[in-house]
Amino acid sequence: MLSDGIYLSKVDPESGLEVASFHELTDNNWDFVLSSALKEHQCQNLNATVTLGSHLYQSYQIDKPAIPKEEWPVALPFLLKDLITERVNEIVADGIELADSNKIQAYVVSKRFVEQLKQALTHRSVKLLNIAPEDEVWAHTRPEVPAFILLHRSQNSDFRIGAFVNQSSVFQRAVRGVESPITGEFTSSLQIDALALELQRSMDYLSAQLKQVQINKLFICCDDENTEELREALQERLNVMVEPLLLSNVTQKSGEVLIYEAYQLGQKGVNLYPEHLKPKKDIFNLNIVVASWAAMLLIMMVIYSIYNYNNHQLDEQITITNRQATELTNEVAALNKKLAAHKPSPAKLAAVERLREDVKTKQESLKVISSFDSQLQVGYSGIMSGLSSIDRSDISLTNIDIKNGKMNIQGLAKSPEVIPSWVQQFKNEMNLVGRTFESLSIGRDENNVVIFSLRSKSGDED
Structure with a gap:
């Protein structure tokens, strides 16, 4: 999203990155233009990474905080509160360490803008993954060069000068007073001289600040300009090597370059859409709650049916047992009546007692006889056998x-x-x-x- 418009490109799983389409912005209606572009290209159920133009964020260099890097998105708004006019809870911040330095490059964007961007994407069923500032994307355009200066410009914006060391942005500024285009039929030596002067001032400042780094290359990527003509004009006025950013002869706009580089970069580096702003995955939503209630209702009905069936079985068993108990009670009553009717008479009881006494007497007599027989058997038989x-x-x-x-x-x-x-x-x-x-x-x-x-x-x- 640059000042001149929105550059949109989808990634095909087979063919890779598609050619970027341009959608011009008018009257700051970026959310409407973005929604229309997503609809036009049928962007649904996709993930999105967004690169912001410099007019949509601010950047600051501050001392490196003594806290873990994963806590920077939460802590940086408080560390930057003296440098910004917005409230701490109204901004989103992230940063990256600068090479060979104890400072970090911090980027700040309006929280309201991030929420609007997320809402516009969500409306088209697109999930926002990453928001990167363009300066961090430009830093990765020439990875083979450890340190370089980049002069770039998109349509409807000022010339910007950025310095990059080890794929990190260490310096950015906008050039005021130089109106584009300055080449082609609108060639103006005064304008080119002014631009070269601003470049020289920036290089002198960088030489003083970055004493251990030597920057001797200047790349250019400016929309609406003749790249070769601008290169030759700046080469005459500066004592550094001036080259076009792109090595091919195909003319590409700044937005198209950023699209390609952002695709190569992925989700590395600065992300102005931190985790604490991402929507939390609802453990319970309406569908889950309704499904849970339905499942619980079904389970309760099954349990009720089981218990009801068991109760019915137990009731039948109780009925059968009660009937058996009644029958047995009646039988006991009948037997007790019969027992009462069969009580012996006193005469019979006396006869039984006399018979018992007679049996007892006879048993004692048999016992004596048995003892006598044994004694005789031992006395006679044994002695006679021995003799x-x-x-x-x-x-x-x-x-x-x-x-x-x-x-x-x-x-x-x-x-x-x-x-x-x-x-x-x-x-x-x-x-x-x-x-x-x-x-x-x-x-x-x-x-x-x-x-x-x-x-x-x-x-x-x-």
Whole structure:
């Protein structure tokens, strides 16, 4: 956006940058002209970078602030408040460091202008990305030359002199009193002399200020002027090398040059549209809110349906359970009635009690009999089995008496001395071991046969 009009160019993804179209400005109606140009070229749903002419911004050199560079857009308006007439909240500022210096080049633009520009682009669905001052774009036109002076002019504007070192703008001024055109059929030696004088003054000032930098090249890019004629005229009057800014013979206006250079530069360098002015991405807008409500309503309806279905199922289960409980209660009542009707009579209870006593008595009798049988089995069977195991031909038993744990034996013996030997063999039989005898009687019968009698001690166990 220069003083003579708006230069517009779209970027095609395949062919690259299109030829710039020019849209003249009249009566400072730039917003209307911009909107018409966007509509004419069908610029919608695109991103935009804008380069501003020098008449739309101000520039200052100030000491480098001791704050991080990303904070400059917020801090610079306060640092420049003593140099500007506008209020701090009415301007937008950004800056760039100057090479080999502790200063920065700061640029200031009206906040109201930025908002109007954003609004005009947004109306055509174009998103603003970057706003660059033209001086920073001119600084990148000849990257192979470390330091140079540029004389440039667009239509309906004054000649301007800029000095650039290491692709940074270090000096800008407008030349007053020299009316263009000064070449061609309007050639004026006085005008050229005045322009050369202003250039020389600027170079002398730069030589004094930039002592470590030697500037010996002057480039020219002036609309409505014969570039070759102006070059020759300035070369005669100045002691620096004068060349056209563009090496090709194709004549291009300043705006077209800036279009191309801004495209090459991209979003690097100064940006007068800082992040804090960009529209914040709405987390909640009308569409999102409506969609959220619809989703919540749907979820609530689903949840309600699920709970309603579960409640219906539970109600059915409760009904079935209550019916079963009623039936069981009725059945219990009927059974209790039957139970009450089947109570035994006192005579039956007395008979049952007598039968229980009879059973108890018989059980005790069986227990005694069992004990007696066991005792007899051990007393007779065991002892008889033990005595039969001691099989001797010189002993013959005639009588065995077992009563109350006592065992008395009578028998015949071949001789008296075999009786003790036979008794000694009791210790080898389990049912006879441990038995002792209280007395031993030995005698002879009428046939002179030895007879004996053994009597147990009182309390011997069987």
